[in-house]
Amino acid sequence: MQNRYRAGISVALFFLCFLLSQNSIAEASLPKGLMKLDGRPALPLVLNNMDEETFDLSKKKGRWLFVHFWAAWCGPCRREMPKIQAIFPKFDPAKLEIVLVNTAESEDTVFSFLGSVAPDLNPLMDTDGLVTEAWQPRGLPATFFVDPNGKLQYLALGGRDWTEPEYLDFLNKLIK
């Protein structure tokens, strides 16, 4: 009986250590330009993509979301977009879904830009810019990471090369 009790405690401790180590890895080794957020619930995000399909963030629990705010007029956004296109096929959307939110631009503008640099990406259209304003990114571009429980965990400031090993490693660790 005592042995079972001890074994139970050992297993519990093992899992506790495992969970703590996962968190500490993620926080201690955040790649450049990423900041930890306080885990507050993500704001509502219900928008249509360019095919008029509705995306509702509240229905996406159980997976990580890469929520990227951008506009074609913004230089760093333009430079970053091909890198997002490059990582897009690397992740199973059931584990990590890449969600682009275009801020207040017309379909023509978005289509002509993405058609040449990121043809596989179908952004959500924040046509009046109100969703972006509510989310309050620290400028454009900005990427929020929403955890499988719908909580805001990380924010990537500005643009970056997501294909670099440190960023790919970060993304892979999220979905482990």
Next chain:
Amino acid sequence: MNKVLKITLIVNILSVFILSFSNFIFAAETKPKKNLYEDTEVYMRLVLRTPEQLIAFYQGREFKQEAIDKILETCYVTPIVKNKKFDVLWLELDSWQFLDINNKPISRIKRDYWKEQWQEIKLKRAHQSTFGWTLMPEVRDLRFDEGVGGSVILPWQTKPFTVIANFPTGADKNGPVKSVTFKGVECKTDIEQE
């Protein structure tokens, strides 16, 4: 002339040429650039937009002419700032100073003014949003290595003016205030040369 002398002469000529060329390159690199400041703590640059650039940007996004006309009455100063040292470098536009040639303060044109203008001319919500994102944030706690850029808008100035950017530092603003001054800043017209 013997062979050794010939080679020495060629080597000497080449050395003089390489040395002169490297001096020229070095001089070009070290010449201070206008509207640029950089030290181990902060990088800051001011970009001045010409009316032509502003028209191209806003017309390209189908802003109505009334909006573009209002924008053209002003002077666009676009600071780009990067925190190279501090845990937090505070961007607080209200603590910046803009002084005219007589050291009198120039009031910058703030977001509220533009909001009123856009409502008056019924500018599309999407265009108001785009305009808002091109402005410099009023306040930003810039983390180490973080940068920010955006437009600060002043009434049109016919004479050079001074920009003094004051940045409190530290998470609680307890650190020293970093101050960067640009003198002789000028609103850009289309006929000016870089």
